[in-house]
Amino acid sequence: MRVFVIAGEPSGDKLGAALMQGLRAVGPAELSFRGIGGPRMIEEGLDSLFDMDEISVMGISEILSQYRALKRRIRETAETVLREKPDVLVTIDLPEFSLRVAKLVKASSDIRVVHYVAPTVWAWRPGRAAKMAAHVDQVLALFPFEPPYMEAAGMRCDFVGHPVVTDPQAGPEDVAQFRAAHGLGDAPMMLVLPGSRRSEVTRLAPVFGEVVRIMAAERPDLRFVLPAAGPVAGLVQELVADWPGAPIVLDPRDTQGDAALIKRSAFAAADLALAASGTVSLELAAAGTPMVIAYDMNWISRQIIGRLLKVDTVTLVNLVSQTRAVPEFIGKDCLPGPIAQALLKVLDAPQDQARAMALTMDRLGLGGEAPGIRAARAVLDGMNGS
Incomplete structure (x- = not known):
């Protein structure tokens, strides 16, 4: 199984690493990970195309100032996905980058796209869900109230738990x-x-x-x-x-x-x-x-x-x-x-x-199965057409 996974900031790197661990635990024996990630994902075996910090840009002015470089990286990433034809593309948060890659990939292939972290359409700009549905097959949600918003737009959505429940606590x-x-x-x-x-x-x-x-x-x-x-x-x-x-x-x-x-x-x-x-x-x-x-x-x-x-x-x-x-x-x-x-x-x-x-x-899932395992199960289940 070949997984292409994209993360562009520390929180996404943490989610991506946990998902990779989960896939190793419950997925097929033969697994390879390619994409963009940080130190945690690389430690889990990700072959990263370039440094994650290149796409970790927030704020309108910052995005505009680096627009050309980001646009080039979006195109390069999409071209790599299309050339390598992974079994699934998992994009983690950072919608300004990852959803643009997903859009280019879907325009030229039927590669399955899973987006991890649902956009806050319940809070503002609900139209984002419908736009996502054109190039995202499945969403992995951190909050239990999010799936209905994504499903109403036509995407499968699985609540997989929030990573805060696995954070160690002081004694x-x-x-x-x-x-x-x-x-x-x-x-x-x-x-x-x-x-x-x-x-x-x-x-x-x-x-x-x-x-x-x-x-x-x-x-x-x-x-x-x-x-x-x-x-x-x-x-x-x-x-x-x-x-x-x-x-x-x-x-x-x-x-x-x-x-x-x-x-x-x-x-x-x-x-x-x-x-x-x-x-x-x-x-x-x-x-x-x-x-x-x-x-x-x-x-x-x-x-x-x-x-x-x-x-x-x-x-x-x-x-x-x-x-x-x-x-x-x-x-x-x-x-x-x-x-x-x-x-x-x-x-x-x-x-x-x-x-x-x-x-x-x-x-949010405290005491239950770890979010990384739940996310892995959801990805595999979606790939099997369930």
């Missing part, structure tokens, strides 16, 4: 070591997570900083910890320099210790978190950390997205659990006072979110 010893290492003792602790991109951090830091001032005044014993993403760790250090409460910035570039374990330990040790919108809400739920979500964007994006948005919450825990247990403050509502009041309520009554977080993890 009591890890938490104790983390608290001791940072002099936290048994003080209540709040995580501050302003995002992983410079634009997010720059925009949210002033608001989050004011929230910290309010929280420090209301709860003088509260400690603040910021697990920073590597690309923005230096920026975070600069922006929090004048925050009260001597916030602790966890810099993953620090070579002392396991950065991933330190982050997991921080999540498990925290009593609550203030976080930017995104998949971090699922990481917090996996760690059992109650949260408040806040996010803002530039004025133009706020106007456009506000008009297109089809749901009344963007927090994944709320969507998966079908509750509104996690308070969120988005766009014009991203204001320090209301955010701080919500955090104080969560700190005093954290159990209110516990059931929604547990339900979310259950619905």
Whole structure:
């Protein structure tokens, strides 16, 4: 069996590697993997056409500035797929690149195309599903509420579980070591997570900083910890320099210790978190950390997205659990006072979110078959025409 698989960013590399492991576990004995991927997929045996970073481009201006190079890579990738005629083409997220490759492949062949990670048509731009259906046979969905949207457009869609359910969690010893290492003792602790991109951090830091001032005044014993993403760790250090409460910035570039374990330990040790919108809400739920979500964007994006948005919450825990247990403050509502009041309520009554977080993890597949295995079974089943 020959599998051509495309991923263009770290999250896709993680999904791709797990899928490859799954195919080796439940697929035929003879397997080969060709395509585009990162270090995890290459470690699993992928023969990558070129460095994944070449297509890991986000944002309209960035895409436009590299348009010619991306267009050339799209054409080259599609030509390679058509020439090598794999049994299946699996594209993982990154629709700006992968779905364009799929479109070219389908225009000249009947190669089966599977797209891993359903587009958020339930939130905005529902027409994307119908456009995908012209050149995608099957979709692998991370969330249990997504298949009906894809099936309505004419594609097979399998819910295969979310990778967050397989992420390791810190234990009591890890938490104790983390608290001791940072002099936290048994003080209540709040995580501050302003995002992983410079634009997010720059925009949210002033608001989050004011929230910290309010929280420090209301709860003088509260400690603040910021697990920073590597690309923005230096920026975070600069922006929090004048925050009260001597916030602790966890810099993953620090070579002392396991950065991933330190982050997991921080999540498990925290009593609550203030976080930017995104998949971090699922990481917090996996760690059992109650949260408040806040996010803002530039004025133009706020106007456009506000008009297109089809749901009344963007927090994944709320969507998966079908509750509104996690308070969120988005766009014009991203204001320090209301955010701080919500955090104080969560700190005093954290159990209110516990059931929604547990339900979310259950619905995403915690305790069941690993998502990589489920994804592999779905791909094989689709190829068999089931």
